[in-house]
Amino acid sequence: MTNTSENQHNFxxxxxxxxxxxxxxxxxxxSFRAKQLFQWVxxxxxxxxxxxxDLSKELRGIFNETFYFLDCNHESRAISKDGTRKYLFKMDKNDLIESVMIKQEDRMTLCVSSQVGCALGCKFCQTGTMGLKRNLTTAEIIKQxxxxxxxxxxFNDMYSNVVFMGxxxxxxxxxxxxxxxxxxxxxxxxGLxxxxxxxxxxxxxxxxxKFGKSGIDVNLAISLNATTDEIRSKIMPVNDRxxxxxxxxxxxxxxxxxxKxxxxxxxxxxxxxxxDADLKRLPLILKDLPVKINLIPYNENAGLGFHEPLKETVFKWQRKLLDQGLTSTIRWSKGRDIDAACGQLVTATKQEKTKNNISPIFIEKIEQAKRDLIENIA
Known part of the structure; x- marks a missing residue:
């Protein structure tokens, strides 16, 4: 139901x-009617x-006049050879965002977006180059x-895990x-x-x-990405604050x-x-914190001027961290062939790309980075 009046509310x-x-x-x-409606929807x-x-005809009429539902159909869907699926959704004001369904050995993980663009400008993340257009509404997040x-x-599957990393x-x-x-x-x-x-x-x-005091019991991941303020400020402007x-x-x-x-x-x-100095510092700065560390090799196809680490370096980091009693995993990206890696999510249309004087070829290169962070939290 998408035909609405000014007096209707988005369920x-x-x-x-x-x-x-x-x-x-x-x-x-x-008030119990709310639980009924939630279960039906x-x-x-x-x-x-x-x-x-289980609702009377009169109630059904009242609710029909009161509420409407967003159209939750996707604009497009791309499927990777590894089973990962990337969805393009159109939101209000024709804004486009992407969600990714990540195929893993024993589960499916849904990566959802929370904003159109991003204001924080991490240098290794393509979404940050868009700037922030606006927040998604609660309904637009649920739409995904x-x-x-x-x-x-x-596809006879369903997500069991969720990461807010779009x-x-x-x-x-x-x-x-x-x-x-x-x-x-x-x-x-x-019911997740x-x-x-x-x-x-x-x-x-x-x-x-504030989130810690909210009572919402989910997992929290922190993008650290450096062991010194000098380097972190270079790649993550938020570190200056x-x-x-x-x-x-x-x-x-x-x-x-x-x-936890x-x-x-x-x-x-x-x-x-x-x-090696970073590897030595990381366990020290995380001392006494209950953490698990996700090592995420950068995908330099993003075209943002950074380079992918040597595989032997990545494995050495994991080995050394494990030797010091720290849980450490290496997360290699999924779905690279459909540009669905984390850090790459960018949804500018061709018209917007031209307007912003960004080469479509460059955009295609940087979109390759989208999936590299997504899987790493699931």
């Missing part, structure tokens, strides 16, 4: 609690209120989950992301386990502290649940942050 924009309040205060209905995938047979879920029946900085869109998390983890919504959901941040310290010491201090005060760990993402850039 996907409501958390369960907000819907309960809306039904009671605005429609004078019992998110668990039975029914968007026509006439199909909701619903759209991919519906398409997954064509376009944008999730904690820069705090309201949209936290409300979406409440919907997807609700027992009456999509918080243990299998990871929110990734470049290190927005105030938002991290919240340096390594401040960031790690915030993590030490974070109310992490027992037996932070994921530390470390994109390895040849001869920049992959030196």
């Amino acid at each position: 996907y924009g409501f958390t369960l609690e907000a819907l309960e309040e809306f039904l009671v205060e605005n429609l004078k209905q019992k 998110y668990q039975r995938d029914k968007l026509n209120f006439e199909d909701m047979t 989950f619903v759209g991919v879920k519906r398409d997954s029946v064509n 376009m944008g900085e999730p904690l820069h869109n705090y309201k949209g992301v936290t409300e979406a998390l409440k919907i997807i983890t609700s027992d009456f919504g999509l 386990s918080g243990r299998k959901i990871t929110v990734s941040s470049v290190g927005l310290v105030p938002a991290i502290a 919240y340096n390594i010491s401040t960031l790690l201090g915030t993590l030490r005060e974070y109310p992490l649940k027992r037996r 760990k932070f994921t530390i993402e470390y994109v390895m850039l040849k001869d920049l942050n992959d030196t």
Whole structure:
């Protein structure tokens, strides 16, 4: 249902609690109706209120006049030879964003976007070159989950894991992301386990502290990517505001649940942050923090001036970290043949590319970097 009037409300924009309040205060209905609606929409995938047979005809009419649903169909879908799928979704104002369904040996992981572009400008990430156009609404974030879920029946699979590592900085869109998390983890919504959901941040310290107090029980990943402020500031401008010491201090005060760990993402850039000195410093600065480290070899096909580390360097890092008792994994990218690697997500149309004087050939090169970070948190 996409035909709407000014008086209708986007159903996907409501958390369960907000819907309960809306039904009671605005429609004078019992709050339990919200759970009924959530189950019909998110668990039975029914968007026509006439199909909701445990509601009276009168109620179905009221809800039909009150709510509408976003069109969750994708604009396009590309499939990698390794089974990874990249989706292009059109949002309000014709903004385009991408989501990636990552094929892994024992599961499918959905990587979702939280913004159109990104304001934080990490030098190794193509999304950062777009700048920030706007935050996605809660409904637009949910649209990705619903759209991919519906398409997954064509492949006899379904995502069990989720990473907020698509376009944008999730904690820069705090309201949209936290409300979406409440919907997807609700027992009456999509019912996903918080243990299998990871929110990734470049290190927005105030938002991290706020997130820790929110009561939302999901995993937190931090893009560290350097062991000194000098190098981190060169590749991540956010470090000028919240340096390594401040960031790690915030993590030490974070109310992490027992037996849980932070994921530390470390994109390895040849001869920049992959030196022996960096390898020696990393365990020291992470001392006493419960962490697992994802080593992410950079994909230089991104065309941003950085280079992929030597494989022997990557393996040496993992071995040395493991020797020091640190959980360490190497994450090689999936779906490179469809430009779906993390750090590469860019959705400028050809018209926009021309308008911005960016060579289409250059864009095609830098889009190759999209998938390199995505799998690393799942």
